[in-house]
Amino acid sequence: MSYYDDLLTKIPKIKKILDNDNDSVIYHYTKPEKLLGIVSNGTLRFSNVLYLNDKAEVAYSYKLIINLIDETPDLNPDLFNKIKKHFEDKYKHIVDGSGELLNNLEYFTTSFSSENDNLTLWNNYAKGKSYTGYNIGFNKKKLIKEMGEKGFLPIYGSVIYDRAKQIKIIKNIFKKWNNLFEKALKMKRNNKVKLFDILFELVDVLNIVGIFFKTPQFKNEKEYRIVIVNAFGVKDSKPTKVVEKNGLFVPYIEYFFDKTSVSSVNIGPTFEENIFYTSTNRMLLNFGYENIEVNRSRIPLRY
Secondary structure, eight states, X not given: OOHHHHHHHTSTTHHHHHOOOOOOEEEEEEOHHHHHHHHHHTXXXXXXXXXXXXXHHHHHHHHHHHHHHHHXXXXXXHHHHHXXXXXXXXXXXXXXXXXXXXXXXXXXXXXXXXXXXOHHHHHHHXXXXXXXXXXXXXXXXXXXXXXXHTTOOEEEEEOXXXXXXXXXXXXXXXXXXXXXXXXXXXXXXXHHHHXXXXXXXXHHHHHHHHTTBOOGGGGGGOEEEEEEEEETTSTTOOXXXXXXXXXXXXXXXXXXXXXXGEEEEEEOOOTTHHHHHHHHHHHHHHTTOOXXXXXXXXXXXXX
C-alpha cells in the first residue's frame, strides 16, 4: 500500500465514496487526432492539476477549504492558520499569478467518464456535421493495477459534485487531524516532529481530496479521475514533459499503458457513422489492438 493510499484509508469512508472497487469501464473522451496518438503510442497524458483549462475549476476546492476554516470553530490555530495560508497561496498562484507554494509535491490527472455515450461530453469534441469525437474505454481495475505495479501511485475515484457532501468530507478531515494535533501537543517526546508530520499529512489529504471536487454545474459529465502524485526535482520522481495549450505551458506525465487494459473505442454522433466505424476498426488493427469493441453512438442527430 502506498503512502497516499494509506492516507485515504484514514479518512472516514472516503475511499468508498470515491470508488466502489468494481470492474467497470471508464471512458476517456478525446478528439480524433488525440485518439490516434493515444492508441499509436500507447500513452495517456496526465496533466498538472494547477494548469487545467479553467482556473476557476482548479481554485474551487482551495476556496472551499479556506472558507470552511473560517467558518469552523474550535480548530487549533497553530495548525489551521498554516493550512489556511497554504491554500491561500495556492489560490493566489492560480488566480493572481502570485503566492508561494508550500512544498514541491505536484498532482497530475487525466479525466474519464463513467458513461460511454454522453451528449455533454460529445459536444466538447464535435465540429459541425463531419467531425465527431471519440472515447476510449479502459478496464478500470486493470489500468489502476498496472499503474500501481509500475510505481505510479494512482489515486482514483468519481468526482463529487454535491457541495453538501464536499463540506461534510472536509469537516470530517478537519476534525480528525485537529484531534491528532491536539493529542500530539500533549506528548513529551518528539513533539515538534510529530506536529510537523501532522501538518504536512493534512496538506496532502486536502490537496488530494480537493482534486475530486467540482461545482454542481458539471455533474452531467459523470467524471472519473485518476491522479498521479509526483515530487518534482527529487531523485526517482517521474519525468515530466511540457506542452503548449492555448498559450499556457502545461507540465504533464506520459504514462505507457498495456493494450490489454483497453476494452472499447466509441464513436460520437455523426451522419457518416458507417465509414467512421470501418475506419476506426482498421486503425485499431494497424496498431495491434485486436478484439477491441467499436461502438457507434445511439444519440440521434437532428438535421
